[in-house]
Amino acid sequence: MLRRRVIPCLDVADGRVVKGTRFVDLVDEGDPPTLAARYAAEGADELVYLDISAAPEGRATLLEIVERTARQVFIPLTVGGGVRSVDEMRAVLRAGADKVSLNTAAVAEPSLIRECAAVFGSQAVVVAIDARRVTRNDPLDPTLATVGWEVVVRGGREATGLDAIAWAHEAVGLGAGELLVTSIDRDGTQAGFDTELLRTIATSIRVPIVASGGAAGPDDFIAAVRDGGADAVLAASIFHRRIHAIADVKTAMAAAGIPVRLVEPVAA
Amino acid sequence: MTAVRVAVVDHGAGNLVSIGQALAAVGAEVRIAATPSELDGADMLVLPGVGAAAPAMARLTERELVGPVRRWIADDRPFLGICLGLQLLFDGSDEDGATTLRIVPGRTTVLEEAPTLPHIGWNQVVRRRDHPLFDGIPDGADFYFVHSFAGRPAPAASDWVLAETTHGGTFVSAVARGRRLGVQFHPERSGADGLRLLANAVRLAAGHREEGDGPAPAAGSVPVLAG
Numbered sequence: 001m002l003r004r005r006v007i008p009c010l011d012v013a014d015g016r017v018v019k020g021t022r023f024v025d026l027v028d029e030g031d032p033p034t035l036a037a038r039y040a041a042e043g044a045d046e047l048v049y050l051d052i053s054a055a056p057e058g059r060a061t062l063l064e065i066v067e068r069t070a071r072q073v074f075i076p077l078t079v080g081g082g083v084r085s086v087d088e089m090r091a092v093l094r095a096g097a098d099k100v101s102l103n104t105a106a107v108a109e110p111s112l113i114r115e116c117a118a119v120f121g122s123q124a125v126v127v128a129i130d131a132r133r134v135t136r137n138d139p140l141d142p143t144l145a146t147v148g149w150e151v152v153v154r155g156g157r158e159a160t161g162l163d164a165i166a167w168a169h170e171a172v173g174l175g176a177g178e179l180l181v182t183s184i185d186r187d188g189t190q191a192g193f194d195t196e197l198l199r200t201i202a203t204s205i206r207v208p209i210v211a212s213g214g215a216a217g218p219d220d221f222i223a224a225v226r227d228g229g230a231d232a233v234l235a236a237s238i239f240h241r242r243i244h245a246i247a248d249v250k251t252a253m254a255a256a257g258i259p260v261r262l263v264e265p266v267a268a
Numbered sequence: 269m270t271a272v273r274v275a276v277v278d279h280g281a282g283n284l285v286s287i288g289q290a291l292a293a294v295g296a297e298v299r300i301a302a303t304p305s306e307l308d309g310a311d312m313l314v315l316p317g318v319g320a321a322a323p324a325m326a327r328l329t330e331r332e333l334v335g336p337v338r339r340w341i342a343d344d345r346p347f348l349g350i351c352l353g354l355q356l357l358f359d360g361s362d363e364d365g366a367t368t369l370r371i372v373p374g375r376t377t378v379l380e381e382a383p384t385l386p387h388i389g390w391n392q393v394v395r396r397r398d399h400p401l402f403d404g405i406p407d408g409a410d411f412y413f414v415h416s417f418a419g420r421p422a423p424a425a426s427d428w429v430l431a432e433t434t435h436g437g438t439f440v441s442a443v444a445r446g447r448r449l450g451v452q453f454h455p456e457r458s459g460a461d462g463l464r465l466l467a468n469a470v471r472l473a474a475g476h477r478e479e480g481d482g483p484a485p486a487a488g489s490v491p492v493l494a495g
Contacts, residue, residue: 002435003390003410040459045390071289076412076457096285098414098457121319123386123414177386208384231384261390261410263459 003261004225005045005232006250007210008239010035012081013052015061017240033069039239040073042246043263047073048101048180048234051081052155063095070096080128080180089116093124101126101180104153107160107167110174117175126210127176130156131164131197132184149197156184168201178208180234186214188237193220198228210234217244218252225258272474275301275310277337277353279317280327283456287316287350290456294467304336312346312473313337315353318414321361321368321376324352334369341371344446346473351415354443354450358419372443373422379415381436386416393431393441393453401430401442401449401468409461411441411453418452419443447476 010017010032017032036047047069051062059082066079079092080101089100100120106113106127117125131149138144149164168179181201183194193214202209208231211224215235224230238244250260274296276287288298291314301307315337317324328334341347341357349357356368361376368376379387390410395402418439421428431442433452443450449469455462 001392002384002387005389067285070285074286074290074293074457074463075459076414076454093283094285096283096289098283098286123318123388123416178388206383206385208386208388231389 001259002231003045003259004230004253005210006043006221006246006253006260007046007048007232007234008039008044008246009048009050009212009234009236010240011052011236012049012062012065014055014058015065018052032065033072035240036069036073036077039246040075041263043250043261044075044246045232045261046076046078048078048080049097051079053082063091066092066095066097078126080126085112086115086119089120089124093120099124099126099178101128103128103130106171107151107153107162110170113171113174113176117177122175122177125176126178126180127168127171128180128182129164129168129171130182130184130187131194132156132159133194133197147196149200152184156187164197165200165204168205172205172207176207178210179205180210180212181230183213187212189214190216190238192216193224193228193230193233195223195228198224198230202229202231208232218249221249221253222256222258225253226256271295271297272311272470272477273297273299273309274312274314274470274473275299275307276314276316277307277328277333278302279315279324279331279333283318284316286454287314287456290463290466291470294463294470296466296470301333302331304332307333307336307340311477312348312470313340315347315349315356317350317352317356319352320364320366321352321356322364322366324356325366325368338369338371341369341448344448346447346469346476347449348469349448349450350456351452351454354452355417355419357443357448357450358421361417363417371448372419372428373425374420376417376419378417379435379437379439382416383436386414387435388414390458391433391435391441391453393433395431395442396429399430399444400472401444401465403468404464405461411451411455411458411462411465413441413453415452419450447472 076098078099079097084105151160151162210232211230212234221233355376357371392408428443430444433441441452455465
């Protein structure tokens with residue numbers, strides 16, 4: 001049976017893992033490949049590097065880090081953040097990544113998804129959707145309001161007016177092999193995943209959905225799968241800060257009847 | 269004993285970095301082979317890849333590798349096909365109608381009953397018989413998959429079936445016959461058990477070389493990816 005995946009996300013800036021609410025209050029957390037190897041040993045099913053380098057030279061540094069990681073960590077690696085073209089995606093894959101996640105650039109130029117899928121295959125193309133909850137008034141009855149989600153870009157700082165559910169369908173139609181769905185409202189808040197958002201997408205789309213944004217503890221991972229229909233669950237700070245170990249999260253998921261891959265601890 | 273020389277066939281699709289580094293990690297000497305002469309002197313051939321069959325076959329044809337690769341496999345020399353590299357062993361693919369290497373009777377078909385597609389993630393590989401490829405690996409161990417299609421051996425080819433995996437329906441996830449091995453999952457991305465499986469494949473190739481029926485040592489220089 002296919003296992004539900006637990007995926008630690010490492011925010012990488014200029015060659016170092018940083019933590020913080022995406023773009024502010026960054027704290028140096030160490031060498032990415034070292035942390036990646038630790039997570040792999042602890043039972044991570046995949047890894048995500050999100051490049052948030054401010055300086056252009058951060059890009060070259062990132063490729064060097066991907067290469068070093070691929071040399072010593074033998075689980076899948078996805079790289080996201082700032083990939084804007086087929087050539088940039090090729091460079092990241094050549095360095096040793098298995099998948100690339102497209103976000104802002106895909107919103108600006110949706111055909112990028114199709115081009116990348118045509119060259120590298122859908123399995124290598126993840127589309128990351130940052131969604132913010134919006135309440136729309138019913139035009140016919142002002143006492144009624146409907147809940148929806150809007151796509152935001154640039155780390156949540158810029159609204160696009162795009163409906164997140166419609167965008168999810170369009171992205172899959174263009175060739176996305178997987179969707180990484182982040183609730184910007186929940187991201188960094190530890191208030192739990194937006195399971196309603198996840199479920200709305202997961203029930204209408206066949207590609208795997210990765211849940212992101214809001215994890216505080218094992219119960220949230222269970223809810224993302226059970227209530228949200230997520231195929232995989234991504235988290236950053238609770239793992240970096242060692243609030244919860246990956247193994248503990250997976251043990252709790254297994255106890256709740258969710259199929260997960262349990263890894264025997266490596267002898268010290 | 270010198271390291272087992274593994275030629276990884278470059279047909280333009282796939283993450284050659286991962287497979288190269290995983291094979292190097294289990295002690296193999298890895299070279300990337302994009303021309304027939306780069307197969308010379310190899311002890312084992314790995315056909316990797318992800319994606320669709322037609323572009324990969326077109327690239328193999330363009331590089332004049334179809335004949336040498338088919339001959340290698342027909343001669344029962346140590347071979348490991350991974351993901352697309354396994355699918356290419358069959359007669360053809362429904363994904364794009366490509367005619368493939370026609371070693372194993374059967375076709376590559378879509379995972380029709382899959383609840384999610386592509387089939388991405390870790391799933392159990394359940395053996396149908398014992399084989400040294402899985403030495404030291406528990407039956408039902410998890411391996412990492414990324415695919416939407418899988419080879420379906422014809423009834424006449426049922427002796428190729430080594431292991432199966434279920435995602436909605438059940439499909440063949442490993443094949444073996446003689447020295448020819450194939451896996452639908454990615455051992456290079458399957459953690460410790462994946463490395464163990466690659467080490468087993470390399471060890472089997474070394475065993476064949478020790479028996480004295482391996483190929484002659486290579487002449488010429490070929491690029492070594494990692495060491």
